Amino acid sequence: MNQNISRRGFNKLVLTGIAGSTLGAFGMATPLFANQKHVVVIGGGFGGASAAKYIRKLDPSIAVTLIEPDSTFYTCPFSNWVMGGLKAMKDIAQTFDVLKNRYNVDVIHDTAVEIDAVNHSVTLMGGKVLNYDRLIVSPGIDFKYDALEGYSREAAETVMPHAYQAGPQTELITRQLQELRDGDNVLICPPGNPFRCPPGPYERASLIAHYLKEHKPNSKVIILDDKEKFSKQGLFMKGWERLYGGMIEWRSASMGGKVLGVDTKAMTVETEFGPEKGGLINIIPPQVAGKIARDAGLVDSSGWCPVNPITFESSIHPGIHVIGDACIAGTMPKSGFAASSQGKVTAAGIIRLMQGKVPAPPSLVNTCYSLVAPGYAVSVAAVYKLTSDGIVSIKGAGGLTPMDADEDQLAEEATYARGWYKNIAQDIWG
Amino acid sequence: MLKQVSVWAVAGMIATVTLTGCDSGDAGKTSGVRAIEDEFNPRGQILALSCASCHGTDGKSVGIMPGFYGKSQVYLENALKQFKNGERYSTVMERHAKGYTDEEITLIAEYFGWACQQTTN
Numbered sequence: 001m002n003q004n005i006s007r008r009g010f011n012k013l014v015l016t017g018i019a020g021s022t023l024g025a026f027g028m029a030t031p032l033f034a035n036q037k038h039v040v041v042i043g044g045g046f047g048g049a050s051a052a053k054y055i056r057k058l059d060p061s062i063a064v065t066l067i068e069p070d071s072t073f074y075t076c077p078f079s080n081w082v083m084g085g086l087k088a089m090k091d092i093a094q095t096f097d098v099l100k101n102r103y104n105v106d107v108i109h110d111t112a113v114e115i116d117a118v119n120h121s122v123t124l125m126g127g128k129v130l131n132y133d134r135l136i137v138s139p140g141i142d143f144k145y146d147a148l149e150g151y152s153r154e155a156a157e158t159v160m161p162h163a164y165q166a167g168p169q170t171e172l173i174t175r176q177l178q179e180l181r182d183g184d185n186v187l188i189c190p191p192g193n194p195f196r197c198p199p200g201p202y203e204r205a206s207l208i209a210h211y212l213k214e215h216k217p218n219s220k221v222i223i224l225d226d227k228e229k230f231s232k233q234g235l236f237m238k239g240w241e242r243l244y245g246g247m248i249e250w251r252s253a254s255m256g257g258k259v260l261g262v263d264t265k266a267m268t269v270e271t272e273f274g275p276e277k278g279g280l281i282n283i284i285p286p287q288v289a290g291k292i293a294r295d296a297g298l299v300d301s302s303g304w305c306p307v308n309p310i311t312f313e314s315s316i317h318p319g320i321h322v323i324g325d326a327c328i329a330g331t332m333p334k335s336g337f338a339a340s341s342q343g344k345v346t347a348a349g350i351i352r353l354m355q356g357k358v359p360a361p362p363s364l365v366n367t368c369y370s371l372v373a374p375g376y377a378v379s380v381a382a383v384y385k386l387t388s389d390g391i392v393s394i395k396g397a398g399g400l401t402p403m404d405a406d407e408d409q410l411a412e413e414a415t416y417a418r419g420w421y422k423n424i425a426q427d428i429w430g
Numbered sequence: 431m432l433k434q435v436s437v438w439a440v441a442g443m444i445a446t447v448t449l450t451g452c453d454s455g456d457a458g459k460t461s462g463v464r465a466i467e468d469e470f471n472p473r474g475q476i477l478a479l480s481c482a483s484c485h486g487t488d489g490k491s492v493g494i495m496p497g498f499y500g501k502s503q504v505y506l507e508n509a510l511k512q513f514k515n516g517e518r519y520s521t522v523m524e525r526h527a528k529g530y531t532d533e534e535i536t537l538i539a540e541y542f543g544w545a546c547q548q549t550t551n
Contacts, residue, residue, distance in 0.1 A: 054479070057487075058475075337483055340483055341479075341480055341483065344479040344480070344482075345476060345479070348472070348475060348476055348479065352472065357472075359472075360472035360473045360475065360476040361473070361476070362476060363476050363477045363480060363534075364480065365480040365483065365526065365529075367483070367484060367522060367526075379521070379522055381522050381525045381526055382529075383480075383526060383528075383529025383530065394528075394529040396528055396529075397525060397526065397527075397528035397529030397530075398525050398526070398528075398529060399525050401521070409521060412521050413521050413522075415494055416494065416495065416521060416522070418493065418494065419484075419491075419493030419494035419495045420483075420484050420493065420495065421493070422492050422493035422494075423482075423483070423484055423485060423486045423491055423492060423493045423495055424483050424484065426486055426487065426492045426493075427482045427483055427486060427487045430487075430492075
């Protein structure tokens with residue numbers, strides 16, 4: 001029997017092992033042995049933190065440095081719950097203590113400002129230069145503020161939040177909602193595809209309506225969409241009708257939903273059918289890969305990063321892997337779950353490469369819960385594999401909550417949504 | 431009974447047998463029928479890593495999703511196949527399980543079943 005053979009997949013970190021002798025004994029930064037492999041990860045969100053943790057978990061002989069500007073990372077998943085008054089900011093706050101202390105990831109709170117793909121180094125804003133054997137770039141998204149006339153970063157930070165990166169933006173929109181005058185409308189303006197979290201704006205509309213129903217019953221939510229259809233549309237619309245009557249109105253791009261610009265003083269958005277006034281205006285601008293990916297030349301003309309679908313290694317710069325929202329991952333959506341799944345696949349792939357072995361073919365998953373009201377959630381799931389067409393979802397698997405799901409099933413999904421958040425947060429940062 | 435029978439042989443016929451994991455008896459030892467080599471199967475690993483996103487790292491759940499750390503290979507394989515065939519009620523697991531071949535389910539069960547083997551031997 002082979003039961004005594006150590007298998008890294010389940011090993012707790014053995015601090016007396018090779019890794020323990022080089023890492024973290026005094027909580028200090030990692031002094032690298034000349035022959036120790038070093039992976040640098042840029043970005044401590046769903047993708048980057050997953051990759052950092054899983055490299056250290058699966059092969060503690062590899063040193064990992066994680067670059068993340070903030071000491072607290074607020075998750076976009078569940079940030080709509082904060083707006084709806086169902087969660088507090090502390091409930092969506094993740095920290096890096098476990099990655100540092102248990103997994104001995106060298107976490108540096110700084111911003112990566114330059115990647116030298118030829119010499120394999122990363123320069124931080126603070127001046128430090130890190131050398132890497134392999135680099136993982138997981139920078140998330142940036143916004144194309146100039147896509148809408150009158151909109152800007154400053155407008156987002158003061159008047160018309162995007163609230164599509166959690167943190168201060170979540171607090172701003174939540175405060176605006178609380179201060180909204182009963183009878184004034186909330187405008188939510190989602191972009192065209194592709195963008196982060198396709199069902200996000202519609203869960204947001206749901207939970208804002210939930211709040212309005214209780215606190216400002218004369219207000220309503222108008223979604224001015226840049227698309228003709230949206231994620232989980234049938235399930236959302238059924239839920240809206242059941243729960244909120246006419247409180248949520250969705251206008252497709254061709255039915256006056258297309259937003260051309262904004263007037264931050266008049267608090268209006270300009271559509272092809274004329275101006276629309278809002279007491280709270282949530283502009284979710286079109287998006288591109290995060291700045292460092294663009295600056296490093298990792299993007300193609302789409303603004304996103306093409307990658308090898310087995311290891312997520314950049315098709316442009318060898319030795320650099322791009323994961324999460326920034327990468328082009330076949331038919332996978334840009335979601336936290338997908339980013340984490342990609343982070344783990346990339347971790348396993350990098351380990352195989354560093355061991356001189358062939359990486360296993362990727363297997364990826366996405367599951368996305370959307371809360372329509374407390375006790376009422378819908379989900380979409382997919383399992384992905386690599387084919388000659390790239391990463392595609394497997395036919396016959398995955399799919400949506402059934403349209404005829406009864407109340408018990410929808411309530412069960414809401415319970416599982418909460419359970420999902422706890423477990424994925426634990427799997428990434430815990 | 432199960433400990434004398436190969437997992438491979440019984441996998442198809444144990445749909446009605448309920449095993450709750452290593453602590454239920456012999457299940458753990460049955461997973462020894464397939465030799466685990468010095469390294470885990472990399473395909474099994476890649477397939478299995480997805481599960482942790484909802485069920486916790488190594489299947490150690492901290493939320494309402496059932497944890498499966500320490501469950502036997504037989505139990506896991508059986509459960510996944512029941513989800514896949516719609517024989518076991520679920521909200522989302524059937525949608526997931528249908529994404530894997532029976533061979534892949536065996537690899538996933540083998541990967542996580544390893545922990546069970548460690549705890550019972």
